[in-house]
Amino acid sequence: MLIRRVSILAVAMIALGSTIALAKPTLLSRQVIAQNPTSVTRPNRAKSGGWLKDLNLTSQQLQQIKQIRNQSKQQIAQKSQEIRQGQQELHDLIAGTTSKEQVRDKYNQIKLVKQQLADTQFENTLAIREILNPEQRQKFAERMYKKNSRQNPPPPAQHN
Known part of the structure; x- marks a missing residue:
């Protein structure tokens, strides 16, 4: 009986750990989050005027980017909500008596x-x-990777 309880606890820890790891935003999601302003003020954005200003975009480019954002805004919000709801359901399944297969399905x-x-x-x-010119693409890529390297520094070197 003890082995069964320990096994269930181990599975729950692994599942939750994997969920947390998957919940961590990736480079691309961070970049798109940076594209979608929120009500939260970001200090570096306030200082620099945002990544759009840094790229010296034309008014036509700004309009095109706004259109791109608007086209997927609803879909991104819906998927984000589905993820939050699914994670709560997964938490409840892990805490409950549901079968391992049902937890895995969720x-x-x-x-x-x-x-x-x-x-x-x-x-x-x-x-x-x-819609970006080569110079703007370079700045865009540098900003994406610079931001990623700050948020996900490389692991420390292992000394043998």
């Missing part, structure tokens, strides 16, 4: 929705990239 559903969200965000990135 986990896979969440994983699928996260992939769909990442795909949408990536398509936005590609669409925005298409």
